[in-house]
Amino acid sequence: MVRVIVLVIVLIIKSPCNNTSSAVLSNSTHNIIAKNSELLDAIIQVESGGDPTKHAKGEDAVGCLQIRKIMIRDVNRILKKQKNKKRYKYKDRWDCEKSKEIFDIVIEYYLPGACDEDIARLWNGGPRGPVKDNTRRYWRKVLRKLKKAKYE
Numbered sequence: 001m002v003r004v005i006v007l008v009i010v011l012i013i014k015s016p017c018n019n020t021s022s023a024v025l026s027n028s029t030h031n032i033i034a035k036n037s038e039l040l041d042a043i044i045q046v047e048s049g050g051d052p053t054k055h056a057k058g059e060d061a062v063g064c065l066q067i068r069k070i071m072i073r074d075v076n077r078i079l080k081k082q083k084n085k086k087r088y089k090y091k092d093r094w095d096c097e098k099s100k101e102i103f104d105i106v107i108e109y110y111l112p113g114a115c116d117e118d119i120a121r122l123w124n125g126g127p128r129g130p131v132k133d134n135t136r137r138y139w140r141k142v143l144r145k146l147k148k149a150k151y152e
Contacts, residue, residue, distance in 0.1 A: 039116045040100065042145035043123055046138070052096045065103055065123075067093040075102050078109045116146075 047066040048054040055062045060069060069090055076087050092098040107119050110127045120142040121135035129135045 038146055038149055039119060039142070040103065042142045042149060043103075043120055044096075045145045046141045052094060052099075063093045063099050064096040065093075065099040067099055067102060069093075071102065071106070075105050078105055116142075 044050055044064045048064045050064065052064045054064070054066065056066060059066075061067060072088050072090055072093065079086055088098065088102060092102070103123065107114065107122065111118055111122055111130070114122070114130075117139050118130040120139050121129040121132070123129070124138035125132045125135040
């Protein structure tokens with residue numbers, strides 16, 4: 001718990017963006033990243049080009065959001081901690097709708113209400129992604145996809 005609080009404080013202090021540009025929607029149970037959001041679509045394009053059958057064998061990252069097994073374990077840990085009985089299986093990484101649910105759980109847990117840049121950088125670099133220098137390049141790729149989609 002202390003690690004999460006410290007991480008949140010560090011992210012607030014070091015975050016390169018304010019929290020006004022997020023694609024987060026609120027409902028009565030929790031925040032959900034819009035499943036049809038431009039940000040999520042851009043991340044999917046960067047990760048897999050929209051191909052739900054993509055498999056990066058070297059990393060064992062699969063599906064439209066290139067989810068690794070460790071992510072499934074982390075999401076199941078989060079759900080257990082939240083006393084939610086739902087659990088994901090490794091094969092769920094191949095299902096784009098379930099991958100989007102996994103994405104929502106991760107973002108809501110680590111960075112609720114975050115801006116688009118922090119969300120993308122977290123997805124690429126894990127919980128400390130928004131403060132890692134090596135996730136800036138990933139954010140620029142996502143940003144290019146966002147701009148391209150805007151003008152299409």
